Amino acid sequence: MQYSGKYDPNLVKAILTLSFQDKRTYKETAEILHISEKTVGRHVRHAKQAGFDIADLQLSAPELAAKLQPKRFLKDSGVLRRAESKQKFLTKKYLAESCMRYSSGRYNYAECYRHYLAENADKKHFCATYFKQYMKDQMKKDIQNTKFFSIPWNEGDVLSLAGFVGENFRLYLSRILERFSDVQNGIDSCMKLLNFMHGNKALYEFAETCLASNPSLAFFPLAVLWKKLLLQSKHVSRSRWDKNFFDYVENRKKEYQQSEMKRLGLEAKK
Incomplete structure (x- = not known):
């Protein structure tokens, strides 16, 4: 069949x-x-x-x-x-776009709804109450599915996570951050490297050993250490994981989720 x-x-x-x-x-x-x-x-x-x-x-x-x-x-x-698939217009893509408008702080629910009514005017649309609830449900779902790079990392986060690797690595990343004219670009670059290492103690030890045995490496661009870690990762047969890394990331994710729920007015009413 x-x-x-x-x-x-x-x-x-x-x-x-x-x-x-x-x-x-x-x-x-x-x-x-x-x-x-x-x-x-x-x-x-x-x-x-x-x-x-x-x-x-x-x-x-x-x-x-x-x-x-x-x-x-x-x-x-x-x-x-x-249900409703043929009667009323509201695609996943359009709902996501509406949530992005509201989350940006540039539009309120009423303005998002007016945009919605103007879209595909030849089709039926949900009433304002349902549309608002669909938006809230979608935003809650997006927050619950927070990814690593959705979290607004800062310089303190970089140095804290780098400290789990070792003092040499922490000092290296602090120097890297000082070299960036755009602080956020520096933070993003460092967090990409930390996410690649992702609590793998074998890579921790390799990075620390490299920096300790070759002091001049501490003044090289981030790309140089990236290349060494990429090559080393191919030879790591057994990994040991750093609980501190995962606990830190999970706590920051929860903090971000709570602040977003509050900012967007999505908290359950007491």
């Missing part, structure tokens, strides 16, 4: 039948249906969370999909369709 997509009701039922009734593994189910194991796992986990019972397999494919994913699917004259 050909399926129209990863949310096809017939595919949903086929996955659950093979997984729960036939006791197939994710890999076996994926091979039988010619889909990825990731898609199988997504539907199986969701079914369990939605209170799926094996007796539900007696339902038709549209009825089963609508029961397990009522927010995603709606029944209309016996035809299953993605």
Whole structure:
């Protein structure tokens, strides 16, 4: 059978039948249906969370999909369709752009909504309340998925993380920072190197040894040490990880997330 997509009701039922009734593994189910194991796992986990019972397999494919994913699917004259997908305009890309406008501080919710209404004027649009909630949900999701370089690192962060490597390395990066006319560019360059090392103690020891054994290297450009570390990383067979590095990064990430939630008014009301 050909399926129209990863949310096809017939595919949903086929996955659950093979997984729960036939006791197939994710890999076996994926091979039988010619889909990825990731898609199988997504539907199986969701079914369990939605209170799926094996007796539900007696339902038709549209009825089963609508029961397990009522927010995603709606029944209309016996035809299953993605909720709101054809009625109202709001693509992921446009939602992301609206969130960026608001996060920049240059637009408020009302201005973002007016921009939204002017986009694809021939289509229906969500009301202001729903649009605002979609924006808030998306911004919360973005903050929760904070990446390493989303964190606003500063000079103190560079020196603190460099200190975990060793005193020679810390002194080297402090000199590197002094050479940059644009402080933020210097911070970004140092953080790229620290992220590459990423708490790997084998690289820590190599960097410290290089700087200690060759004092002149301390005055070389960052690119020189980069090249040495890149070459060394190819020969590291076993790695030991620095807990201090990961704890520091995690704490800074949490601080940033809390400040962003507060700045954007996304904190839960007490």
